[in-house]
Amino acid sequence: MRDFPSPGFELGPNAYGKSGIRVVRVMRDAPRHDLRDLTVHTSLTGRFDAVHHRGDNTAVLPTDTQKNTVYAFAREGIGTPEAFAERLARHFVDTAGPVETARVRVEEQTWTRTGDHSFARGSGGEMRTAEVTYDGEAHVTAGIEHLLLLNTTGSEFNGFLTDAYTTLPETDDRVLATEVAAAWDYTATGDCDRDFARARAALTEAFADTYSLSLQQTLYAVGERILKAVPGAREVRLTMPNRHHHLFDLAPFGLDNPGLVFHAADRPYGLIEGTVRRERP
Structure with missing residues (x-):
């Protein structure tokens, strides 16, 4: 197995993450429920030469783990899309050693309330977005x-x-x-x-x-x-x-x-x- 790239070649900018994580969070702490509907995308950059050069995965936080983290953090609450994206981005950089920069994008679809626990939304529609890049x-x-x-x-x-x-x-x-x-x-x-x-x-x-x-x-x-x-x-x-x-x-x-x-x-x-x-x- 080759341990390094061939002479004359080098790895350029690269990133990996999980895209299209669909999260619906229901707030049930009162008879009148609230609803948040998000699509989250994660992207990590850092010291990932080894996985590209020789398939060494020891520095790779699986994209499935990134997905699970989004759902676990949603359990704690969403807040603003900007705050949710920042919490996730900070977590990936602060807890995964090889990760130097995390970019998290959140897209929120708005539902119209039709009752205390009823909502309506047509297909498509406008979307609020937030993106946070964290590198310290x-x-x-x-x-x-x-x-x-x-x-x-x-x-x-x-x-x-x-x-x-x-x-x-x-x-x-x-x-x-x-x-x-x-x-x-x-x-x-x-x-x-x-x-x-x-x-x-x-x-x-x-x-x-x-x-x-x-x-x-x-x-x-x-x-x-x-x-x-x-x-x-x-x-x-x-x-x-x-x-x-x-x-x-x-x-x-x-x-x-x-x-x-x-x-x-x-x-x-x-x-x-x-x-x-x-x-x-």
Whole structure:
């Protein structure tokens, strides 16, 4: 068995962990129950050369153990997604010697209460996210994904660059729809539930309030508003695909269509991405 890599080769960045750990935690300490629905992903990096070079597993904490740890920690309680992710990340680094850095991502689905112990949720839906990387210091990112937003008016798109292949007509009134993914980094953790509520409100209000000349302009307005609402955030990274709504041609049927009926296109779609950060001193 070969004990080291061949000359001229070396191991680059690597990690391993458990992905898609589904955890549902019920709080039963009162007649009115509460429910938390999480998907957890773990990723560990550290001194793992031996397992790659010669299959020596002595430094490897099994991914099944990582899964079990998530469930055991959930038994103690969840708290905020950020706090739960940090507890797990610290545990892996502090208790598994070869592990130098742990990254834990938590995705939370929200259920709507319909009774003291009854809940409802449609398929998909928006999701709160948190990711903590711990290497002796906690680096925290919070966010939201799959948030669907739509304005029926208040959006234009014209004056754009054209060439021989341009067929898109200019418009001074269009439906603007997107599925937002946003993530903001913290210099330090504070009241994460409060900050998430403020960030989500700022996001939806900025989308509604901005008369949009382009989705890029709306993206910047959203990022700026989130930073104003969450003083502890350094920057906001945003992904806002343009979910196109095309006015459907009803002329073949002898009907006009004054901005009433649209075809909601699934793909292809425009993908707008950007980061808004505080100015450096």
